[in-house]
Amino acid sequence: MTGPAERVETEFAETFGGKPEGRWWAPGRVNLIGEHTDYNDGFVLPLALEQGVAAAARPVDRPVLRVRSVQQEGTVELALAEIAPDTVSGWSAYVAGVAWALREAGHDVPGLEVVVDGDIPAGAGLSSSAALECAVAVAWNDLAGLDLSRDDLAAAAQRAENDVVGAPTGGMDQMASLHGRSGHAVFLDMRSLRAEQVPFDPPAAGLTLLVIDTRAPHAHVDGEYAERRRSCTQAAEILGVPALRDVSLDGLDDALARLGDGAEGDLLRMRVRHVVTENARVLDVVGALRSGDDPRVIGPALTASHASMRDDFEITVPEVDTAVAAALEAGAHGARMTGGGFGGCVLALVEADAVEAVLRAVEAAYEKAGFRAPSTFVATASDGARKL
Template structure:
């Protein structure tokens, strides 16, 4: 019996840029999905969060055979096999503390834990980027979620005290220093408890809008567009969607430049807030629970705050003084209580290592 684990992730900045060949800047969390594995005659997946086990045959499983949470496991088996790698049947038990449905990439965390297990058990000499690509293929083609590759790359390449700067066109990775503790800072994460679901029409519609905008602009992807060109688009919806992506790429690059130069991280706060405004006003992917949390965090003293994740729910992050974590999270909780909303859950995110043995 062996144990493998992979982290969830928080995206510091760079939302909906990954499928536009752009730039993202996530960090791997200390919270992890753990998969305990042993040989079996037929694959069985159990989870501490689910009542019933799910079975499938590693040698034949195909898209549509397994649905729901277990599809993220079966999909990795399928992706390995589709890439020409032998996959054994396994008995897998899934556990961990990555919040589900919060936009912290619990699905990619599960996929990547399974991927490193299959690679090690099979003696496969696969690099971390290749493993991330296989995990992404499982999510795109087996589960049917049209996501970019940021989540899996963050889970594979994460490092303690570092952000994962990813160029999604080339999959080039650079680890960027994120010395919050040295500056008396913390990255506060507030799970708004608003439902978060990516396998729906909203995410796909945003992706389609971006593709259409790029086509009208005559560029391979919005990463190649300029703001001046975007402002000349005649369709207001496409103009707003493209403006978010192009301006968000610029914000990511500025954050990387500042942190790489050793600047005080407090200086990136306004860029986080500008990112949120762009997601709210141009990309239209925030919801009231998210906007209230972001606004309250700023009013309570956060240097900057933004929604993180695909949108329509999930988490808000705030760059705060370490001494103010309880006060800022308490302010959000009070605002939710005033509105009769479910209480949010808050924690601090610590940049941690990537997938590997547990």
């Protein structure tokens, strides 16, 4: 069975004729811990996955982008000079947006013929869009000899998503895709954008990091995500800090007391409590992994993170809560929703020989609740975006 890297080369020959100049790969990501802390200038701990997006590409002597997706019909052709916010839409905007962002940053990028394909489960919150952007960004970087840093490429990919696609995401997904390393998670300070690879190798400890795609629709169409951002911004303004990252765990009780009375004050207290305690949990997990502790010790932090997302940030859904509860009851050391919320995936840190038991428990709980059967895969910390 062929994978994306093989399919893009075959499709390139059929679409454009001849061979591409090369093939590039960028992984999706799963966030081990640190949810909704990114836009609060906080801390996150994602890891790059084995699953990702491949791009076969070659430069052309005309200032055009010709892009084809193995998973879509037809080829999209755009003049580079005409790409701008609000001028492109659909899946090709992620690719076109990278060209626009690089040009806006002052880089001379050539026209490109490119075919893309991926194996990240769609709609699962595993950053397939960032993987697409980063695969194309590293291809353009190599083909044009731009010699941009990983941070520069991440910034361009994020700007493509924010300004051209119109998705108000932070930079975590792109940074994780570009800075990933096998056997490591990527500790990101989202204020300084400093990236540090922290050892995280569950198989070496006899563990498995299981990803459960809950099959619940992963969408923020009702404005819930935007509401959480607004609440955090409002709370920071009331507290007189640049961002909620600046509220310490020791100062949390005092901060909560300053958020006013009534329903609005109660809501802001919940949102602030999640962000502040989540930042502390990220730092605790990073400290344990840096010290070479048994990865099992991070399990309670994962579970506490989920409880905080469920109770204080209110971003879980019944399918997610059911999967977490069933995994824990079946012996998982820790389990939590991962991603922006309102659907998506659950992570469970389990003994390698207990994976089947956890899967059966989750499936049984889903059947009892009348949910669609979930799908699962094992998350392996992998290398970041690169030429194949």
